[in-house]
Amino acid sequence: MSGTAGGGIVFDAVTKSYARGAVTTTALRDVSLQVAPGTIFGVIGYSGAGKSTLIRTVNGLEKPTSGRVLVDDIDISSLRGRALRAAQKNTGMIFQQFNLLETLSARDNVALPLRLDGVSPADARRRADEVLDFVGLTDKAASHPGDLSGGQKQRVGIARALARNPKILLSDESTSALDPATTAQILDLLRRINREYGTTILVVTHEMDVIKDLAHEVAVMAGGEVVEHGTVLDTFVRPRADATRDFVDTIVPRGLPRRVVDQLGGEGLWRMLLLDAEVEQPLITGLIRDVGVDVNMLHADMTQIQEHTVGQLIIKVTGSPEKMREAHQYLSERVVELEEVTA
Structure with a gap:
């Protein structure tokens, strides 16, 4: 042909x-x-x-x-x-x-x-x-x-x-x-x-x-x-x-059920979007070890878009106000997007 x-x-x-x-x-x-x-x-x-x-x-x-x-x-x-x-x-x-x-x-x-x-x-x-x-x-x-x-x-x-x-x-x-x-x-x-x-x-x-x-x-x-x-x-x-x-x-759901958000509270409820090499980082381990906050993993998924890997994590982070600010800065420097989660 x-x-x-x-x-x-x-x-x-x-x-x-x-x-x-x-x-x-x-x-x-x-x-x-x-x-x-x-x-x-x-x-x-x-x-x-x-x-x-x-x-x-x-x-x-x-x-x-x-x-x-x-x-x-x-x-x-x-x-x-x-x-x-x-x-x-x-x-x-x-x-x-x-x-x-x-x-x-x-x-x-x-x-x-x-x-x-x-x-x-x-x-x-x-x-x-x-x-x-x-x-x-x-x-x-x-x-x-x-x-x-x-x-x-x-x-x-x-x-x-x-x-x-x-x-x-x-x-x-x-x-x-x-x-x-x-x-x-x-x-x-x-x-x-x-x-x-x-x-x-x-x-x-x-x-x-x-x-x-x-x-x-x-x-x-x-x-x-x-x-x-x-x-x-x-x-x-x-x-x-x-x-x-x-x-x-429909491919990468951005939120959580309202019941979960209401129960956990919005503060420290964060969604991270990771691209390519960012997916391979030990983010949660580093967050706990290096920053000293408690982390509850709520949702994780990964998908392939063309030749790129896109990952998503939704976590609940708790700690003192100072530790929370430090945790937010730590994650912001290591992922493509970090945002508060709403229902």
């Missing part, structure tokens, strides 16, 4: 509104983002945040009410007719519900976009077999969707999206209908596509696990706006917007 380096995407002050009678609904509000060529960029938000509308502006399925969408420096939002159809060939789409034709084999589903482009049946089938081999479904080429598992159907969908050898892949909630093990396999496949062929991948999802395991950068959307944008690591370590904290809490 040959590959083409991915294209860049620029959302320039994109607003999208829908008028239904006297009611106007705004799905996107002045969205400005840049997706660098060859990267995996995630957009996360709850239902109604505008993320699916945003991704559909990249291939011209939605036209902005105002603003521009540039794909490889071409204003896709200004194209119509034949020019738009030509530009759309550089973009492949992966759907949540697979969108396969039940009456066609896996091979013919994959070949369909090429046949619509006027490619000969033999060449279309040859290309379909090539991408089916790439996604690991050579032995399922003659099978129909009804005979395939959910993960296999999504692999067919990915193969179909790759058939035209696009510069950009758009993934619209493509793993939300899959179980965790199958999701991990699909994410591995998307990483392989990005790594081996430099394809730019734009992923929209409501699952923070997908962002954590796949994306290089992430934009958080709420109410049609981008409320936060940055690298995935920075977003996890230093979330600023309320919506971002909510999503990060």
